Amino acid sequence: MLFNSLIFVVFFSVVLAAYWGLRSWETRKNLLLVASYVFYGAWNPPFALLLFSTTALDFFLGSRIAAAKGPRARKGWMIASVTSNLSMLGFFKYGNFALDNTKWCLAHLGVAYNPPHLGVLLPIGISFYTFHSLSYTLDVYRGVCAPTRSLRDFTLAVSFFPQLVAGPIVRAADFLPQLVSPPVLRPNQLSWGLCMMTLGMFEKVVLADTLLSGSADAVFGYKGTLQPLDAWTGVLAFSGQIFFDFAGYSTCAIGAALCLGFHLKDNFRFPYAAVGFSDFSRRWHISLSTFLRDFLYIPLGGNRRGPARAAINLVIVMFIGGLWHGAAWTFVVWGLIHGVFLMMERIFKAVTGDAEFSHTLATRLLLGLGTYAVVCFAWVFFRASTFPDAARILKSMLGAAGHGDAILGTRAIIQVGAVIAALLLAHWTMRDSDLESTVARLPRVLIATIWTLMLSAILLTQGSGNAFIYFQF
Amino acid sequence: MLATSLVTLALAAAWEIKCRSWGYAPTLNDTPDLWAMRRNAVKPDSVVIIGDSRAWFDLDLDEVERGLGSRPVQLAIPGSCAYPVLADLADDKSFHGTVICSVVPIMFFAPGGPPVQNSMDAINRRRAQTVAQKASNEIGMFLEEHIAFLKEDDLTLGELLNRLPIPNRAGALVGPPLPPYFETEDRERRARMAPQCAIPGPLQDRVKYGWLPLFTPPPLPTYIPRDVFLGGMAQAVEARFRDAASAVHRIRARGGKVVFVRFPVSGELRKLEDQATPRTGRWDRLLKDTGAPGIYFTDYPELASFTCPEWSHLSASDSVEFTHLLVPHLRQAIGSAL
Numbered sequence: 135m136l137f138n139s140l141i142f143v144v145f146f147s148v149v150l151a152a153y154w155g156l157r158s159w160e161t162r163k164n165l166l167l168v169a170s171y172v173f174y175g176a177w178n179p180p181f182a183l184l185l186f187s188t189t190a191l192d193f194f195l196g197s198r199i200a201a202a203k204g205p206r207a208r209k210g211w212m213i214a215s216v217t218s219n220l221s222m223l224g225f226f227k228y229g230n231f232a233l234d235n236t237k238w239c240l241a242h243l244g245v246a247y248n249p250p251h252l253g254v255l256l257p258i259g260i261s262f263y264t265f266h267s268l269s270y271t272l273d274v275y276r277g278v279c280a281p282t283r284s285l286r287d288f289t290l291a292v293s294f295f296p297q298l299v300a301g302p303i304v305r306a307a308d309f310l311p312q313l314v315s316p317p318v319l320r321p322n323q324l325s326w327g328l329c330m331m332t333l334g335m336f337e338k339v340v341l342a343d344t345l346l347s348g349s350a351d352a353v354f355g356y357k358g359t360l361q362p363l364d365a366w367t368g369v370l371a372f373s374g375q376i377f378f379d380f381a382g383y384s385t386c387a388i389g390a391a392l393c394l395g396f397h398l399k400d401n402f403r404f405p406y407a408a409v410g411f412s413d414f415s416r417r418w419h420i421s422l423s424t425f426l427r428d429f430l431y432i433p434l435g436g437n438r439r440g441p442a443r444a445a446i447n448l449v450i451v452m453f454i455g456g457l458w459h460g461a462a463w464t465f466v467v468w469g470l471i472h473g474v475f476l477m478m479e480r481i482f483k484a485v486t487g488d489a490e491f492s493h494t495l496a497t498r499l500l501l502g503l504g505t506y507a508v509v510c511f512a513w514v515f516f517r518a519s520t521f522p523d524a525a526r527i528l529k530s531m532l533g534a535a536g537h538g539d540a541i542l543g544t545r546a547i548i549q550v551g552a553v554i555a556a557l558l559l560a561h562w563t564m565r566d567s568d569l570e571s572t573v574a575r576l577p578r579v580l581i582a583t584i585w586t587l588m589l590s591a592i593l594l595t596q597g598s599g600n601a602f603i604y605f606q607f
Numbered sequence: 608m609l610a611t612s613l614v615t616l617a618l619a620a621a622w623e624i625k626c627r628s629w630g631y632a633p634t635l636n637d638t639p640d641l642w643a644m645r646r647n648a649v650k651p652d653s654v655v656i657i658g659d660s661r662a663w664f665d666l667d668l669d670e671v672e673r674g675l676g677s678r679p680v681q682l683a684i685p686g687s688c689a690y691p692v693l694a695d696l697a698d699d700k701s702f703h704g705t706v707i708c709s710v711v712p713i714m715f716f717a718p719g720g721p722p723v724q725n726s727m728d729a730i731n732r733r734r735a736q737t738v739a740q741k742a743s744n745e746i747g748m749f750l751e752e753h754i755a756f757l758k759e760d761d762l763t764l765g766e767l768l769n770r771l772p773i774p775n776r777a778g779a780l781v782g783p784p785l786p787p788y789f790e791t792e793d794r795e796r797r798a799r800m801a802p803q804c805a806i807p808g809p810l811q812d813r814v815k816y817g818w819l820p821l822f823t824p825p826p827l828p829t830y831i832p833r834d835v836f837l838g839g840m841a842q843a844v845e846a847r848f849r850d851a852a853s854a855v856h857r858i859r860a861r862g863g864k865v866v867f868v869r870f871p872v873s874g875e876l877r878k879l880e881d882q883a884t885p886r887t888g889r890w891d892r893l894l895k896d897t898g899a900p901g902i903y904f905t906d907y908p909e910l911a912s913f914t915c916p917e918w919s920h921l922s923a924s925d926s927v928e929f930t931h932l933l934v935p936h937l938r939q940a941i942g943s944a945l
Contacts, residue, residue, distance in 0.1 A: 135737075135739040136739070139739060139740070139743045140742075140743045140746040140747055140750075141739050141742040141743040141746060142739075144742075144746065175738075176737060176738045176739035176742075177737050177739065178737065179738075325608045328608065329608075340764065344763070344764055344765045345765075345768075348765070357828070357830055358828060358829050358830030359830065539780055539829055539830075540776050540778060540779040540780065541779065541780050541781070542779070542781070543773070543775045543779060543781040544773045544774065544775050544776060544779075545768065545769070545771055545773040548773070549768065582610050582611050582614070585611045586611050586614045586615050586618070589611065589615040590615055590618050590619070591764060593615070593619055594622070594756075594762075594763065594764045594767075595763055595764040595765065596757060596759055596763050
């Protein structure tokens with residue numbers, strides 16, 4: 135079930151009314167659990183069983199980790215959880231990718247191998263709920279989270295419908311404590327939750343799908359070389375589309391959870407105002423960045439074993455981060471670009487130290503725009519289907535492709551330029567703040583006016599129920 | 608929150624009044640979900656209409672039912688190539704009914720692009736349609752039947768922005784805009800031309816002159832050598848003849864029937880189509896290769912006498928009369944299709 139669908143409006147209204155209408159906390163939790171499985175099963179019912187089996191297995195393994203007597207046994211059960219989760223993810227998401235690459239490698243060794251294509255349907259949101267579930271056993275192993283005795287509560291923590299299919303990646307350690315006692319209905323909280331859902335929907339339906347996706351699709355779908363203006367417009371459009379699409383989903387998820395009395399952490403913090411790549415990683419898909427930091431980078435040694443090892447660790451993390459997004463080498467290259475720039479930034483900081491010039495507004499603005507430009511170059515690999523496609527776009531952006539074609543209308547170019555300029559302005563204005571405190575400073579009339587305009591724009595746009603980009607991950 | 612809701616509702620009501628004053632009335636959007644719903648209604652022995660917008664506008668379901676004794680299922684898709692749907696029916700081993708297939712050569716033989724994509728979108732939606740999508744479609748249809756501004760081809764923010772009169776750069780390869788609102792559609796996907804479009808006026812002119820750039824072949828791509836591109840196009844047309852013949856043979860082997868129909872076209876558009884895709888090169892060979900019967904509107908004086916007000920489709924009233932006159936030829940063709 136998509137947030138931007140009519141059935142979700144009905145579904146959420148019914149769940150919200152029933153949830154706050156019920157008195158018993160246990161019954162309300164049961165309602166949320168059933169609603170979450172209906173939300174997921176409405177896409178493909180059999181995969182709800184897969185979701186439950188993953189959850190049940192991690193519930194069992196979490197209890198085994200907690201009950202284990204010695205460190206070896208604890209580690210053994212933890213490895214069992216990691217292996218089972220990653221095996222399932224690997225089979226569904228990376229099976230064909232692995233077979234294709236095996237075939238390619240063997241072909242280069244002169245061995246003809248034609249594996250059958252695995253006719254496997256990718257369960258929606260598998261990358262997200264696998265990490266939701268896995269975070270529990272890893273946190274129990276680390277001692278950060280006490281094992282829950284309630285399978286129902288843990289199942290709800292993994293499957294809670296607002297964040298189930300496209301994040302944020304909510305850790306059981308953050309969610310399970312919220313299931314201990316019932317939240318209280320606060321009108322302001324409900325109102326803010328609905329306002330966030332409107333903002334998220336506006337970002338997805340109006341900005342991403344209507345104002346930006348057309349130019350991005352046209353540029354990335356064109357097989358010839360382009361004029362630099364067209365190539366840049368397409369790439370800038372995609373940079374806005376991917377942000378509004380994903381941040382829109384996260385904002386909706388956080389808003390929906392808030393309406394039900396739950397608090398989910400921010401997943402985006404004005405990332406296009408980042409100064410440097412380490413800043414960007416703290417602002418973009420924060421829940422994944424922190425997951426990889428806590429469960430991969432730090433266990434690998436982090437930066438505790440010297441700069442060289444830290445650099446290698448960074449590259450490993452970004453390699454995995456790229457692969458998490460999709461089973462294709464273009465995603466890996468996208469991740470590696472971020473990894474390489476993170477390394478370069480560390481070297482730069484080590485050389486320059488805390489130089490005074492780096493704190494001036496002009497320098498920060500310049501570095502910020504430079505970061506955004508490199509992020510845009512990296513997005514080319516994220517969006518392009520193949521390396522030749524990516525190379526063609528990059529050459530066109532740099533004007534190195536000779537005479538290219540003009541494929542975008544003037545209106546589309548103006549539209550993308552206006553939206554991206556507004557996006558950058560908004561991010562730079564709010565970069566050291568957060569959305570809630572920024573909104574709190576505005577007069578109520580202005581808030582109501584903006585909210586009305588967003589709702590009206592959603593109604594005017596209607597939307598065709600396009601899936602969110604991150605659903606495929 | 609209450610003020611926001613009330614003001615939004617007031618703005619929506621004002622927009623609805625404005626749209627109705629422009630002549631818009633509530634009607635269904637022609638979505639892949641609606642198509643999927645009708646495709647699911649196809650029974651093994653159904654009469655099925657496939658093809659482009661001419662079969663969608665010009666055939667009256669009541670008249671076909673009266674003439675052939677079976678309520679037809681309307682599966683024609685505007686701006687589409689019929690072949691993917693023909694192949695879908697051929698692949699459906701239970702299907703042994705009758706297919707009435709509209710042929711606009713420039714679309715039927717399109718190697719890819721929007722005509723094929725439009726059909727594939729509908730077919731793929733049916734194959735992968737979820738329970739949630741079906742439910743959303745039901746709610747959407749209810750709303751569209753009551754609210755005029757939910758006309759997604761014409762009144763969405765994106766479409767309104769498209770209409771801004773901003774000139775493009777010289778040499779920009781920007782596709783021509785699609786014609787504006789000119790039809791209504793019901794739950795059986797019966798389309799009817801809007802009355803304002805059937806009479807001379809600004810809407811009719813906008814639709815009429817919208818066809819010429821749409822039906823004019825686009826410039827050759829710059830990134831493929833001319834010979835290679837034209838060779839590829841010729842191969843694609845040959846492949847379409849072969850694939851269409853294969854699909855027709857599979858349907859006929861199960862006892863089904865296929866009839867091709869060339870619907871009326873008028874004015875400058877007819878000249879353009881005849882010039883770009885002469886009858887002998889496409890239509891005649893399609894009938895020869897598939898062995899299926901065909902009805903070409905110019906072969907029958909009573910069918911050739913109709914004029915399309917906007918050059919491409921018949922008015923709602925003419926479509927009923929046209930279908931009434933077409934049915935005897937369909938009956939005869941179906942009889943000979945065995």
